[in-house]
Amino acid sequence: MNHPLDKYLRLEAFPTIWCPGCGNGIILAALARALDKVGVDLDKIVLITGIGCTGRMATYLYTDNAHVLHGRAIPFATGVKLAKPDLEVIVVGGDGDILAIGGNHLIHAARRNMDLIVIMVNNQVYAMTGGQVAPTTPVGAYTTTTPYGNIMETPFNAVKLVSACHPNYVARWTVAHPVQLTMSIERCLRKRRGFRFIEVISTCPTIYGRLNKMGRAPDMIKYLKKVSVIKPKALPEEAELSPSRIVCGVFLDREEEGYIDKLNKYRGEAVVGT
Amino acid sequence: MTEKVELVHGDHACAMAAIDAGCRFFAGYPITPSTEIAEYMAKELPKVGGVFIQFEDELGSIMAVLGASWAGLKAMTATSGPGICLMAEAIGFAAMTETPCVIVDVQRAGPATGAATRPWQGDLQQVRWLSSGDYEIIALYPWSVQETYFLTVEAFNLAETYRVPVFLLLDAVIGHMRERLVIPPKDKIKIVNRPKPLGDPKALRKTFKPYAPDPETLVPPMACFGEGWRTRCETSAHDERGLPADNRPDIHGALVKRLCDKIRRNYEKIVKWDSIFSEDCDYLIISAGFMARICKAAALELRNEGVKIGVFRPVTIWPFPERELEEVCKRVKKVFVVEMNYGQIYREITRVRKDAELIPWLNYEPPTPHEIVELVRDRI
Numbered sequence: 032m033n034h035p036l037d038k039y040l041r042l043e044a045f046p047t048i049w050c051p052g053c054g055n056g057i058i059l060a061a062l063a064r065a066l067d068k069v070g071v072d073l074d075k076i077v078l079i080t081g082i083g084c085t086g087r088m089a090t091y092l093y094t095d096n097a098h099v100l101h102g103r104a105i106p107f108a109t110g111v112k113l114a115k116p117d118l119e120v121i122v123v124g125g126d127g128d129i130l131a132i133g134g135n136h137l138i139h140a141a142r143r144n145m146d147l148i149v150i151m152v153n154n155q156v157y158a159m160t161g162g163q164v165a166p167t168t169p170v171g172a173y174t175t176t177t178p179y180g181n182i183m184e185t186p187f188n189a190v191k192l193v194s195a196c197h198p199n200y201v202a203r204w205t206v207a208h209p210v211q212l213t214m215s216i217e218r219c220l221r222k223r224r225g226f227r228f229i230e231v232i233s234t235c236p237t238i239y240g241r242l243n244k245m246g247r248a249p250d251m252i253k254y255l256k257k258v259s260v261i262k263p264k265a266l267p268e269e270a271e272l273s274p275s276r277i278v279c280g281v282f283l284d285r286e287e288e289g290y291i292d293k294l295n296k297y298r299g300e301a302v303v304g305t
Numbered sequence: 306m307t308e309k310v311e312l313v314h315g316d317h318a319c320a321m322a323a324i325d326a327g328c329r330f331f332a333g334y335p336i337t338p339s340t341e342i343a344e345y346m347a348k349e350l351p352k353v354g355g356v357f358i359q360f361e362d363e364l365g366s367i368m369a370v371l372g373a374s375w376a377g378l379k380a381m382t383a384t385s386g387p388g389i390c391l392m393a394e395a396i397g398f399a400a401m402t403e404t405p406c407v408i409v410d411v412q413r414a415g416p417a418t419g420a421a422t423r424p425w426q427g428d429l430q431q432v433r434w435l436s437s438g439d440y441e442i443i444a445l446y447p448w449s450v451q452e453t454y455f456l457t458v459e460a461f462n463l464a465e466t467y468r469v470p471v472f473l474l475l476d477a478v479i480g481h482m483r484e485r486l487v488i489p490p491k492d493k494i495k496i497v498n499r500p501k502p503l504g505d506p507k508a509l510r511k512t513f514k515p516y517a518p519d520p521e522t523l524v525p526p527m528a529c530f531g532e533g534w535r536t537r538c539e540t541s542a543h544d545e546r547g548l549p550a551d552n553r554p555d556i557h558g559a560l561v562k563r564l565c566d567k568i569r570r571n572y573e574k575i576v577k578w579d580s581i582f583s584e585d586c587d588y589l590i591i592s593a594g595f596m597a598r599i600c601k602a603a604a605l606e607l608r609n610e611g612v613k614i615g616v617f618r619p620v621t622i623w624p625f626p627e628r629e630l631e632e633v634c635k636r637v638k639k640v641f642v643v644e645m646n647y648g649q650i651y652r653e654i655t656r657v658r659k660d661a662e663l664i665p666w667l668n669y670e671p672p673t674p675h676e677i678v679e680l681v682r683d684r685i
Contacts, residue, residue, distance in 0.1 A: 041535075041548075043546070043548070044548050073535075074531065074532075074533045074535075075531065077530045077531070079372075082540075087549070089537075090537075090539075090548060090549060093535055094535060095530040095531065095534070095535055095536050095537075096537055096538070097372075097375065097402075097530075097537070097538035097539075098537075098538070098539050098540050098541060098549070099368065099371075099398065099538070099540055100368070100394055100395065100398050100540060102364075103364065103365070103368040103394075103395070103398075105365075106332075106360065106364070106365035106366075106368035106369045106372070107368040107369065107371060107372035107375075108372060109358070109365075109369050109372065110330065110332065110368065110369030110370060110371060110372025110373035110374075110375075110376070110380070111372040111373065111375060111376045111530055112372075112376075113330065113356045113358060113369070113373060114329075114330055114356065114372070114373035114374075114376035114377060114378040114380070115376040115377065115530060115531045117531070118376070118530060118531050135361050135362065135365075136361065136364075136365050139360075139361040139365070294356065297351060298351045298354065301348075301351035301352050302351070302352055
């Protein structure tokens with residue numbers, strides 16, 4: 032029997048490599064549902080991922096896709112978008128991929144209001160390599176490279192960081208909010224222009240949950256439900272992210288010209304100027 | 306259409322040729338002595354509907370080039386040795402994903418920041434061995450502004466034919482020199498485009514294999530994004546469908562072998578060299594790039610003195626024209642390798658001719674032909 036979302040999936044690549052209880056499945060499903068609701072032409076979608084557990088998502092969506100180097104999904108996606116602006120280019124990456132090794136590309140793509148959708152899956156840890164500290168690991172949390180707790184480093188707040196670059200859209204949800212997440216992706220697909228960023232707080236019961244005694248996968252989802260607060264029309268400065276409070280919502284939703292809009296005008300100037 | 310003759314800056318000749326070869330995407334980061342290529346592209350690409358973007362670093366520049374190539378455009382970046390260092394990871398990625406691209410390296414004196422912006426033939430081995438693992442690249446090395454134009458076009462043609470990264474090695478001396486350039490009429494420029502899969506993507510894509518090679522060339526036809534093939538660009542070891550197969554030693558091994566063999570087997574079609582006075586000589590100077598030009602003048606001076614000496618110039622540094630060199634070396638008593646470095650192509654030559662003598666020019670002020678004459682004369 033077929034699932035209604037089967038046509039969005041590259042079924043020959045299944046089963047996924049993800050552990051039971053991983054948040055990535057929820058995010059892939061949200062992406063497929065959003066594509067379905069908006070009714071986009073799948074031939075016009077390119078999904079690009081970097082390295083890590085989330086990096087494997089590009090294998091599973093039945094579109095053109097690219098699984099590229101660690102941290103380099105955003106610049107690769109930028110090249111794709113600039114070369115073929117009619118494509119909707121979506122990047123999905125982990126917090127290590129997007130914020131650590133790829134952090135510079137993230138802020139510059141946001142600054143340029145580059146016409147990309149970037150979904151950052153934040154599980155607070157380097158999971159594929161076995162549980163090392165990430166730039167998102169909360170203070171005090173245990174990882175294999177902070178065996179006495181993450182005492183020294185303060186984590187990034189990606190919503191505040193990206194919002195400071197004034198892109199067209201910034202939102203945060205958790206994998207305990209699949210409906211809102213789907214709606215956010217839909218909104219990004221319908222907007223069509225500018226840099227659109229969604230942070231998704233995710234669960235890694237196999238590694239992060241175990242190291243920090245957070246229980247099994249359902250316990251981690253229950254925890255996310257407990258600590259998260261949905262704030263309508265929240266401001267970026269209100270986007271608190273801590274083990275005791277996760278503010279969710281849409282922090283920026285602007286209709287500024289995207290990079291491609293400006294590029295088209297610029298090209299016109301260049302031709303007139305000759 | 307007729308040819309045009311202009312006095313052209315070497316970096317500009319490269320950029321002009323790139324546009325003439327069909328390049329429509331450039332991403333880069335400023336670095337002397339390559340920056341004039343970026344500046345030219347920034348001015349000219351928008352006029353032909355192309356895209357120029359200055360990136361935050363070289364890591365991003367090269368990845369944007371590869372993304373644009375997967376979206377169907379001919380794409381290029383230009384940098385110098387320190388920028389090439391940052392592009393290392395992406396060259397392995399380009400080799401693995403078989404992405405056509407051209408990387409111009411206008412070399413400068415290293416290591417590290419070195420004697421910034423001064424000439425040095427320091428990147429000849431660097432471009433070959435940038436990334437981890439086994440793979441092949443192509444590197445071309447012109448000795449004049451005119452040849453820079455021709456080899457830039459050729460770089461695109463080779464990148465498209467074999468789906469590999471192609472380096473154009475330039476010397477700071479060539480890049481920053483103005484010289485006579487004959488620009489051929491457009492209809493006289495041979496342009497090669499990447500092989501494409503045939504048929505209706507919608508009907509064929511369920512069984513389409515984006516990495517199934519042509520049995521003759523070993524190059525898979527390239528399905529690009531947005532064409533309806535639902536193709537895959539995959540950095541991990543992959544099967545012919547483009548699905549990750551990093552847990553399959555047989556698939557990984559066969560893929561690595563093919564990535565190398567598609568260049569090794571086509572060696573005869575790719576290699577280029579130049580052999581000057583070598584039909585009739587007792588001694589041979591081997592030199593590349595701008596140093597070969599100085600060596601040619603030195604050889605003329607020596608021949609006027611009655612010394613039978615020739616010059617062999619590899620034009621493709623990778624693959625190195627070692628079979629041709631071996632033939633020439635059989636006929637001479639002694640071989641000298643003259644480079645502005647401490648022995649880079651010398652390493653390749655000693656595999657052909659163990660007694661070759663290195664004459665390193667370790668001074669970023671280039672020698673005069675007469676200085677080379679004296680160094681050679683002392684040794685014969």
